[in-house]
Amino acid sequence: MMYPPKASMEGQSKGDRTRAAILQAGLEVASTEGLEAITIGRLADRVNLSKSGLFAHFSSKEQLQLEVLQHGRNEFVTRVIGPALAETRGEPRLRTLLKNWLGWNWSNDSRGGCIFLQAAAEYDDREGPLRDALVESQHDMVEFLVGAAALCVEEKHFRSDIDPRQFAFELYALVMAHHFHIRLLDDPTAPKRTRKGFERLLESAK
Amino acid sequence: MMYPPKASMEGQSKGDRTRAAILQAGLEVASTEGLEAITIGRLADRVNLSKSGLFAHFSSKEQLQLEVLQHGRNEFVTRVIGPALAETRGEPRLRTLLKNWLGWNWSNDSRGGCIFLQAAAEYDDREGPLRDALVESQHDMVEFLVGAAALCVEEKHFRSDIDPRQFAFELYALVMAHHFHIRLLDDPTAPKRTRKGFERLLESAK
DNA sequence: TCATTAAGTGAACGGTCGTGCACTTTTTCG
DNA sequence: CGAAAAAGTGCACGACCGTTCACTTAATGA
Numbered sequence: 001m002m003y004p005p006k007a008s009m010e011g012q013s014k015g016d017r018t019r020a021a022i023l024q025a026g027l028e029v030a031s032t033e034g035l036e037a038i039t040i041g042r043l044a045d046r047v048n049l050s051k052s053g054l055f056a057h058f059s060s061k062e063q064l065q066l067e068v069l070q071h072g073r074n075e076f077v078t079r080v081i082g083p084a085l086a087e088t089r090g091e092p093r094l095r096t097l098l099k100n101w102l103g104w105n106w107s108n109d110s111r112g113g114c115i116f117l118q119a120a121a122e123y124d125d126r127e128g129p130l131r132d133a134l135v136e137s138q139h140d141m142v143e144f145l146v147g148a149a150a151l152c153v154e155e156k157h158f159r160s161d162i163d164p165r166q167f168a169f170e171l172y173a174l175v176m177a178h179h180f181h182i183r184l185l186d187d188p189t190a191p192k193r194t195r196k197g198f199e200r201l202l203e204s205a206k
Numbered sequence: 207m208m209y210p211p212k213a214s215m216e217g218q219s220k221g222d223r224t225r226a227a228i229l230q231a232g233l234e235v236a237s238t239e240g241l242e243a244i245t246i247g248r249l250a251d252r253v254n255l256s257k258s259g260l261f262a263h264f265s266s267k268e269q270l271q272l273e274v275l276q277h278g279r280n281e282f283v284t285r286v287i288g289p290a291l292a293e294t295r296g297e298p299r300l301r302t303l304l305k306n307w308l309g310w311n312w313s314n315d316s317r318g319g320c321i322f323l324q325a326a327a328e329y330d331d332r333e334g335p336l337r338d339a340l341v342e343s344q345h346d347m348v349e350f351l352v353g354a355a356a357l358c359v360e361e362k363h364f365r366s367d368i369d370p371r372q373f374a375f376e377l378y379a380l381v382m383a384h385h386f387h388i389r390l391l392d393d394p395t396a397p398k399r400t401r402k403g404f405e406r407l408l409e410s411a412k
Numbered sequence: 413t414c415a416t417t418a419a420g421t422g423a424a425c426g427g428t429c430g431t432g433c434a435c436t437t438t439t440t441c442g
Numbered sequence: 443c444g445a446a447a448a449a450g451t452g453c454a455c456g457a458c459c460g461t462t463c464a465c466t467t468a469a470t471g472a
Contacts, residue, residue, distance in 0.1 A: 014469060015419065032331045040460065052462085053420040061460060113331060121327030124389035125238045125319060135390060142391070169399045170406075173383030177375055180382060183330035184344060193375045200376075204410055220439060221449065246430065258432085259450040267430060 019057050021047050026068035027075065031105070031115040034122050035065045035130065065130055072115040073137050080104050081144065090155035091202065094148055098198055101175060102191055116141070117179050142168055158205040170201055225263050227253045232274035233281065237311070237321040240328050241271050241336065271336055278321040279343050286310050287350065296361035297408065300354055304404055307381055308397055322347070323385050348374055364411040376407055 012020075025046045029038050040061060044054040058064040084097035105112020116138060123131040145168035152158040158167075174197045181190035218226075231252045235244050246267060250260040264270040290303035311318020322344060329337040351374035358364040364373075380403045387396035 013418080018419080034327070039458085041458080049419095050421050051460085052422075055461070056420070118327055120386060120390045121240070121324055124386075138390060166399055166402055169383055169387070169396075170380070170403045172386075173379040173403065174376070176382040176386060177379030180326060180330075180378075181375070184326045184341060185348070190375075193372055196372055197376045197379065200410060204406060219448080224449080245428085247428080255449095256451050257430090258452075261431070262450070 015057070018047070018049070022049075022054060022057060022064075023068055023071040026064065027071050027115060030065075030068050030072065030118065032113045032118075034118040035069065035115070036122050038065060038068065040064075062129065066133055069115070069119065069130070069133055069137070076104065076116075084148070089151045091152055091157040094152060094202075097148060098171075098175075098195075102178060102194065113183055114179055117176065142172065145171055152205070162205045167201070167205060171198070174198060174201070221263070224253070224255070228255075228260060228263060228270075229274055229277040232270065233277050233321060236271075236274050236278065236324065238319045238324075240324040241275065241321070242328050244271060244274065246270075268334075268336065272339055275321070275325065275336070275339055275343070282310065282322075290354070295357045296363040297358055300358060300408075303354060304377075304381075304401075308384060308400065319389055320385055323382065348378065351377055358411070368411045373407070373411060377404070380404060380407070 022043060025043055026038055029043065029046075038061075040051050040055055044051045047054065058067070080097065080100040083100050084093050087093040087096040104114060116134070119130075119134050120138065123134050146164045149158070149162070149164035149167040149171075152167075153160060153162055153164065174194050177197075178190050178194040181187040181193070228249060231249055232244055235249065235252075244267075246257050246261055250257045253260065264273070286303065286306045289306050290299050293299040293302040310320060322340070325336075325340050326344065329340050352370045355364070355368070355370035355373040355377075358373075359366060359368055359370065380400050383403075384396050384400040387393040387399070
């Protein structure tokens with residue numbers, strides 16, 4: 001009796017805990033460097049496992065990547081979508097969404113990346129299950145934005161002739177530009193510009 | 207005397223022609239799959255050379271990538287920036303710029319990619335000469351946009367209180383969203399939405 | 413507690429990568 | 443034409459990759 005599982009880990013076997021640690025480490029790597037940058041050896045070092053020890057948790061590297069992506073979706077729902085849904089429909093929800101979305105990052109340093117935007121560049125030209133899963137997640141994301149914009153129309157926060165899909169397109173555009181300016185150009189004014197663009201977008205929809 | 211150089215290639219040695227073919231092939235690969243997807247062997251096959259034969263033209267793979275990126279910059283200037291500069295300053299120049307920008311692609315199929323946006327995702331977290339070169343090119347790009355917007359103010363096409371840098375941010379945002387929707391989501395309405403966003407952007411600046 | 417099962421290890425495989433080198437072939441030019 | 447220089451080849455190397463497998467170690471539950 002040396003290292004009994006802590007009470008806080010109740011109901012989780014050792015394997016489950018290790019698996020969770022792997023997926024979390026994978027998400028961190030994928031968010032900054034991409035899903036293709038995930039390497040069994042590198043990830044094994046990060047969680048203090050041997051290559052084969054880590055590999056044994058998954059049937060293939062692709063399966064590992066798929067589960068990392070799914071973990072990213074879960075975390076995004078928890079940290080961004082959920083808080084927005086808890087807000088009043090219409091404009092307030094949209095504002096909460098953007099706030100949490102811009103704070104959605106994973107790395108330890110101050111320039112965290114987005115696993116979805118990284119993966120989008122990696123799989124926009126490649127076929128296979130990973131691309132399919134990514135496309136599905138981004139389709140869902142767009143549809144959520146469209147729905148959120150449609151609610152603004154419904155709640156009379158927007159004019160009735162506003163096209164929710166066009167609104168969603170332009171909102172996502174701003175978030176992408178934010179990511180680009182922060183991460184590549186290291187531009188500290190990016191959040192301010194993103195919010196300003198957002199305000200203009202809202203204003204022209206009213 | 208079997209295969210004399212054609213007259214059209216006058217002034218170019220065989221080595222120069224091979225080099226140009228390599229850079230062009232490299233640009234095609236980099237535009238769709240990224241600069242990191244460039245592999246000596248793959249590129250050698252594409253231009254019918256042996257690995258070492260191709261390698262002999264460059265001092266390292268990194269140097270090859272740098273030259274491919276530079277080739278991309280040159281092509282972008284020729285095909286996008288140039289035609290815009292030939293147009294009247296202000297709004298007409300901006301419209302020409304966007305038109306050619308959206309047509310800026312390199313692949314054979316209908317979903318050509320942009321070497322800069324691909325590379326942005328690849329190097330936004332990595333240090334080194336490649337990132338430096340990319341950042342410089344994108345900095346220049348942004349400054350060109352800022353200048354083009356500033357000319358709109360100067361020509362009284364825009365209100366005098368319009369911030370050119372904010373305008374540039376939002377314009378680039380639309381182009382990024384275009385790329386994303388075309389390539390990942392395979393959305394044929396992307397050009398229409400991009401132009402609609404552009405019109406709204408212009409309208410709110412007048 | 414102790415046998416059963418789960419979790420993790422280490423070495424090895426075939427494959428691809430960038431790079432170096434000795435060599436052959438082709439181009440170039442006096 | 444023929445020699446010098448340029449261009450291209452073939453092979454090998456060390457490093458890292460994903461994956462397999464026989465094995466050891468640790469966790470689990472009756």
